[in-house]
Amino acid sequence: MQKIKKIFQILKAELKKEGVLKNSFFVSSSKAISAVTNLVFMIYSVNLLSKVENGKLQYFLGFLPVVLAVAEFGLPNALIKYISPMAEKKENPGAILNASLRIKFYSFLFLSFVTLIAYITSDENYLVLLLLLFGGIIISFISYFESLFVSYRKYKSLSLWNPLPNVVRLLLLIYFSETNSHPLTYMDILAIFCIAPIFVLFLFFLFFGKEEISFSAEAKEIHLNEKKLLLFNLWAFAASIFAILSDRMEIFFLNQFHPPEIVADYGTALQLFSGFIIILATFNSIIYPKLARLAETEEFPTVLKKSVFLGGMIALCLAPGILLAEPILTLLFGTKYTNSISVFKILYPNFLLQLVFAPLGTALFALGLPRLLAGLALLRLVFGALFDYWIIPDFGANGAAVSLFLGQIVSWLLLTGYFMAYFRK
Structure with a gap:
């Protein structure tokens, strides 16, 4: 007992020394507001739509993270890795920033080409394709700017920036639902979700003055940094794509084997975990810059x-939340989504464990090992696909939740084994 108490005291002292507690308070508070507004947006949307329409919305929203991953091309993590040390030394990041913007333009051209091919070869609504294309690009700039706040450790500014996209989304949804003479469709809600963040992008330049950050650089330096980012980001991008496909694959399989109502049961339960995603993002924002600076020490x-210890403590504190599945879903949706209760309970341990293992994945980026992370993500994707194909046809939404959990176990074990060997060096 005394040993555990000593560990807590050491951890508390370390957190205070680095200013982590104060920064965590600002960032986590803003992320909490962002999570709540996003959750309210989804609850409001689900209650506006029929179960079939909600199933379609959840299906198309499942594509958005994939588009976003291509639009980002791993840049947020790369920018934090390379700019954090430069910000510490007050060096000019102009070459890295210009190179990253060029890469974003290449991503846009690639996504535009894929969108055109999808329109020609499929019978999908062209408006959905355009919404996913421009939504991914717009949202990618939100995360791009966020990475700059993190790199410069401007956590107070970040806490003001974080909630804005979701607040604007929610306000627009309420406005259109109240003023529109016809009920909103899943297409209307998808449009609001994808396009609304564009109204906050310009505010970045109010938080970040010209004297704090520079985009000026020589053409030769930009070209060299472009190559460096492309080489690093190629594997970071692959890791991101594999991870996102793994997270969303269950929705795609459900859509193939089951009607939209089943997709809605799973997607609605999954949306309730947006709070965990916010906690993970906050965690990453705080520890990644520090790990990047200490990678060779x-x-x-x-x-x-x-x-990892802190992630475990957070997971333990949140563990009793599994008991709230039934009252929360009943309160939010009545008896419309009772099938989502069991899905929520199956998914809950998976998200708790993600809090524990998240720092290990972040550490691979900090060590400059995105190739290894990409390999683990690919392994997770392969095992996830096998479990999906085996379980989902017979067990529906509950099977999808089980498959998501099982698909990650092998990669978690290998990740743990790698760092156990690393610590023994």
Whole structure:
């Protein structure tokens, strides 16, 4: 007992020394507001739509993270890795920033080409394709700017920036639902979700003055950094794509084997975990810059161990939340989504464990090992696809939740094994 108490005291002292507690408060508070507004948006949307329409909305929203991953091309993590040390030394990041914007333009051209091919070869509504294309590009700039706030450790500004996209989405949804003479369709809600963040992008330049950050650089430096980012980001991008496909694959399989109502049961339960995603993002925002700065030092293993311990403590504190599945879903949706209760209970342990293992994945980026992370994500994708094909046809939404959990176990075990070997060096 005394040993555990000592560990807590050491961890508390470390957090205070680094300003993590204060920064975590600002960022987590803003992320909480963002999560709540996003959750309200989804609850409001689900109650506006029929179960069939909601199933279609959840299906198309499942494509958006894939588009977003291509639009980002791994840039947020790369920017934090390379700009954090530069910000610490007050060096000019102009070459990296210009190179990253060029890469974003290449991503846009690639996505435009894929969208055109999808329109020609499928019978999908062209408006849906355009919404996914421009929605992914717009939202990618939200995360792009967020990475700059994190790199410069401007956590107070970040706490003001974080909630804005979801607040605007919610306000627009309420406005159109109240003023429109016809009920909103899933297409209307998809449009609001994808396009609304464009109204907050310009505010970045109010938070980040010209004297704080520069985009100026010589053409030769830009070209060299473009190559460096492309090489690093190629594997980071692959890791991101594999991970997102793994997370969303269950919805695609459900759509193939079951009617939209089953997709709605699973997608609605999944949306309730947006709070966990916010906690993970906050966690990453705080520990990643520090791990990136300490990657080549003897402090790195100690900081990483403390991060995993902290993730475990957060997971333990949140564990009783599984008991709230039935009252929460009943309160929000009545008896319309009773089938989502069991899905929620199956998914809950998976998200708790993600809090524990998240620092290990972040550490691979900090160590400059996105190739290894991509390999683990691919392994997770392969096992996830096998479990999906085996379980989902017979067990529907509950099977999808089980498959998501099982698909991650192998990659978690290998990730743990790698760092156990790393710490023994």
